Amino acid sequence: MTLQDPQNGQDNLAQILKEYGHAMIRVGQLEKELALANQHPQLQKQDDSPVKVQPQKEVMDLELKLQGREQELVALRLQLETTQAELTDTKNKLKLAAEGNYIRHRKNKEKRSGLKRLLMGRD
Numbered sequence: 001m002t003l004q005d006p007q008n009g010q011d012n013l014a015q016i017l018k019e020y021g022h023a024m025i026r027v028g029q030l031e032k033e034l035a036l037a038n039q040h041p042q043l044q045k046q047d048d049s050p051v052k053v054q055p056q057k058e059v060m061d062l063e064l065k066l067q068g069r070e071q072e073l074v075a076l077r078l079q080l081e082t083t084q085a086e087l088t089d090t091k092n093k094l095k096l097a098a099e100g101n102y103i104r105h106r107k108n109k110e111k112r113s114g115l116k117r118l119l120m121g122r123d
Contacts, residue, residue, distance in 0.1 A: 013076055016069055023066050030059045 033055050 013073070013080075016073055016076070020066065020069050020073070023062050023069065027059060027062050027066070030055050030062070034059070 037055070
């Protein structure tokens with residue numbers, strides 16, 4: 001898995017959410033149109049086939065697109081969680097490394113001062 005720029009990931013997520021919102025609005029509009037068409041059967045008698053089939057096809061297409069966007073959103077959330085876990089792990093490793101360096105530095109300093117005392121004859 002590659003690491004992405006967090007800002008780029010947020011921009012992608014914002015774009016997906018925006019498209020998701022537009023798709024939901026369009027689905028709602030098409031559902032209202034279908035409901036109105038079903039309430040007024042006399043309006044359907046005029047050239048029935050193109051009017052009825054087209055909105056249903058659009059609704060189905062939008063629902064498929066919406067499902068794809070939802071799957072993409074889930075994948076992005078998973079990627080975000082994975083990246084956050086990797087970041088936390090890296091922070092912990094750096095913290096442990098810094099602590100190890102500090103301890104090693106203290107031990108070396110103590111060894112040198114003891115060695116100095118022995119060499120200088122102070123004991």
